[in-house]
Amino acid sequence: MQKSRGFTLIEVLIAALIVMLGVTGFVTLQGEFMRSDAALNLRAVAIQLAEEKLDDLRRFDVLEVTAGELAYNDIDDNLGGTLPAGDLTVAVGTDNGRTHQFTRNWTILDKYFVDTDNDGDADTWLDEGDAGLPLNIPTVSSQKQVAVTIQWTDLEGEVKSVTVEGSLAPVPASRSFQAVNETDGAKTTPKVAYTPGEAPDVISYELGNGESIETSKPVPEIDNQGDNNIVQFETIRYIDLPGQTDKLEQEDFLTVNCSCKLGGWGKAKTPHMTVLKDGELTVEPGKEVTKAYGVVADNQQPAQCTACCRDHHDTSTMISEEQYFRDENGSPHQHYKRQADGSFVDADYVGDPYDEVCRFKRVDGYFEIYPDWQLIDIIQFSDKYLLSETTLNNYRTYTEAVISAAVQGNSLPAKPTDRNITVTPGGYQLISRGIYLDRMKSSHLTELRSMISSGEADWKAAAPFYDVNLTLLTEWDSDTQTVATVTNEDIQTILDPSNDFYGTYSRGRVEAITDGTSTVTVGGMAYNGSITGTGAISQKEVDNAVFDDSMLVTVDSKSASEKFYALIGNINCLITIDGITEACETNNDKRSTYVDLTLITITNTPSQFSCPITIPKGKSTPFFSCSNVSENWAGSVNFALSVPGYTTTISIRYPDGSVVETDKLVLGEGLSDTSNQDYSIVVELVR
CATH class of the missing domain: 2.60.40 (Immunoglobulin-like)
Structure with a gap:
């Protein structure tokens, strides 16, 4: 007798139970996923609400409290802007348009950048209420730190919150917009009064377009950190108006020497660069590329050395695109370690040490790496030489001719011949000035050459040149030391006042000793090393060093019978x-x-x-x-x-x-x- 095939009632019930339990678990899991997704969306909405308030606070029009105007000084805890603090009802589109309740609040901390060591220069950020603040703090704080907090209740009934922090600078929205977009209007406002410097420490140049330019600090500030020199200075572009001189633009530069090691192959940056766009000098940003990079040899170096070691490497593509640091005979520059005897050892493999010097320019508030300085001429004279209006004008005529010749690829003009001095025994300070001209892209160079050849008066406004006081950074020598010596002491800065009180140094001081004539020579490295006053980092820099040996010092003690x-x-x-x-x-x-x-x-x-x-x-x-x-x-x-x-x-x-x-x-x-x-x-x- 054959047995029948099929399912018993018990089997069916058991199967149904298993299916039911599985479906229940699946539905529960889906519910958790949906609730998690909803929570995630609510958090995203909260962040958006916080960022919305930050942007709202930035849209003030004036600094001081003014009736009918949004003011920087209006901004305080839960005050300021157009969006109020308190409860919000928001329809969340990803939740089928359902509304959710949020609460928005914010706190403000005013910060002041003040002078804490009574040297006349602001040096430290202090919070409002800090005991170190001066009695008379500015009416407008240097910065406001903002913390916007958004609260909401999730689907489980738990109170959640998110806080977004930011900072506000005392810059009205209109000025901030101009600064970012660099429109023609932005370049004419705001106007800041400026007092030009005076010769012989500061040399100003008329650019032919009604504007002038000068290196404002008479001597670059030097900050020794071990074997590293950090040298900073700025140039100012300004315009003379009836009864007032207005600053138009300020360029801040920093140059530093570093000890590095080859790091391998990876991500690093190309340099920012000055270019000519629509007839005006502007900054073309660098970009991140894959190339060789370096690392600092030790961690006892300035912070800028990290970027210096990492980024200061060229590629063939960078050379062809004309946005590079420094070439060697048309190819990417190599790296070397200077030896005690003045020779150089190649850095070829990962871990090999090398010397580097980098130039930075402040762009949008940050120091960005820049192509190397290009020293095209150096000239020396006594510290009294430029006090005469005639010699000052002759000096400007000479340096402008140097810049014009360098742009056009011509030989440089002869130096002024009236700089020799005749002195009695004693001490006399000399000054050396370096003329720098940034390397330009072909299109920039072609346009500038055309301006010069066609006699356009404002060609200097399109030339990225700098006249820098290098007295304390160049190397000095006298060929007849029995007649006159010239100081060339090591660059120093006071690092330990308790043990080193005399951390100043002298360069370029002629010490006339006895009757006779001596030739004084001053020189600097061709590239960044001329700014830091440090040794050459390659043989090419040695070969292209710039010197001036055209000045004679004659010592005359006045009497043969009485010395x-x-x-x-x-x-x-x-x-x-x-x-x-x-x-x-x-x-x-x-x-x-x-x-x-x-x-x-x-x-x-x-x-x-x-x-x-x-x-x-x-x-x-x-x-x-x-x-x-x-x-x-x-x-x-x-x-x-x-x-x-x-x-x-x-x-x-x-x-x-x-x-x-x-x-x-x-x-x-x-x-x-x-x-x-x-x-x-x-x-x-x-x-």
Whole structure:
């Protein structure tokens, strides 16, 4: 008898139960997915609401509170803008248009960039209410930090929140829009008053379009960090108007030398670059590409060295597109490690060390890497040379001819021949200035050449050139050191005031010794090294170094029967305020440590000569120079200084290195030669 085939009732019930449980689980899982998706959408909506408020707060028109206007100073906790704080009802399209409740609030923290060390320069960000803020804080804060918080209740009944943070600068929306878009209107507003510098430290150039340009800082600021030099300065473009001079544009530059190692192959940046667009100089951004890159050799270097080592590498494509750092005979530049004997070892493999120097320009608030500096000429003269309007105009005519010749590929003109000096024994400061012309793309160069050849008066406005004071960064030498020497001390900055008070240095100071003539030579590396004052990083940089050896120094002691010499000495100055001792500031009268050393009274008994004081710009050491000191003179040189509020002590440093507290330098017998830094004085002020 055959058995029948089929399912029993029990089997059917069991199968139905299994299916039901599976479907229930699937539906539950789908519900969780849907709820999770809804929660995610609500979070996205919350972030959007927060960002919307941030944008709303940025749209103010004035800074101070003004009736009927949106003001920067209106912005405070849950105040400011057009969108109110509090509850919001939002229809979420991804949730079938259902409405959801949100709450929007924000907090504001005002921050101030202030001067905390009383040197006249702002240096630190402090929050509102900080005890370190000055008594009279600005009416408009330097920045407002914003935190916008959005709250909502999710589908499970839990309260959720998200906070979006941002910052506001005191720049009205109209000005911010102009800055971003660089329209013609943006370039004419806002107007900022500017006071041009004066020769010989600052040289201005008329650009032929009613505007002028100058390097505003007379000497680049130097910040030593170990073996790294950071040199910063800026150039200012301005316009002279009746009764006022307005600043139009400011370019900030930073140049730094770094120690690097080859890192391999990966992502790195090409340089930003100055280009000519619609008849005006503008910045063309760099881009990220795949190429060789480097890494810092150690972490004890300035922050900019990370980008310097990583990005300062060229490719054939960069060369062909004309947006590169520096080429070597038309090919991408290589990297080398300078040896003690002046030779260079190639860096070929990952991990190989090499030296690098990079140039940065501030773009949209950040320092971006830039093509290398191109030094086309260097010229030296005494610090009195440009005080004459005639020689100043002749100097400008010469440098403009240099720039024009370099643009057109012609030989440079001869240097002015009236720079030689005849002096009596003593100390005299020389100045060196470097003329730089940025490498240009072919289209830029062609257009600029056309402007020059057609006689257009405003061609200089399209030329990316710079006239920089290099006195403390170039190398100096004298070919007849028995007649005159010239200082060329190592670049230094005060790093440890407790142990190194005399961290200033001197370059370009001629110390005339005895009758005769000497040729003074000054030189700098061809590229970025000329700005940092550091050694060459390649043989090409050595081969293309720029020198000026066209200046003669003649020393004439005036009499064959009676010889005259000089007594030259450094002036070292220490100032102690509230128990803290550091070197005196001798240039910036806004700093609390400023001391006007020209107020030192120097007399001699018997009185036969004068001892003027020279305060060089920057970190260079002040000095006194008593000239026309007869070989038959014997007596004392007396020093006196009175500074209100300070106790002043003067000491004499003798040739053997000893320091004696006295204000009188006694010479028991006459000089037989110029005394060049054998003696110096130390001025100490205590408050």
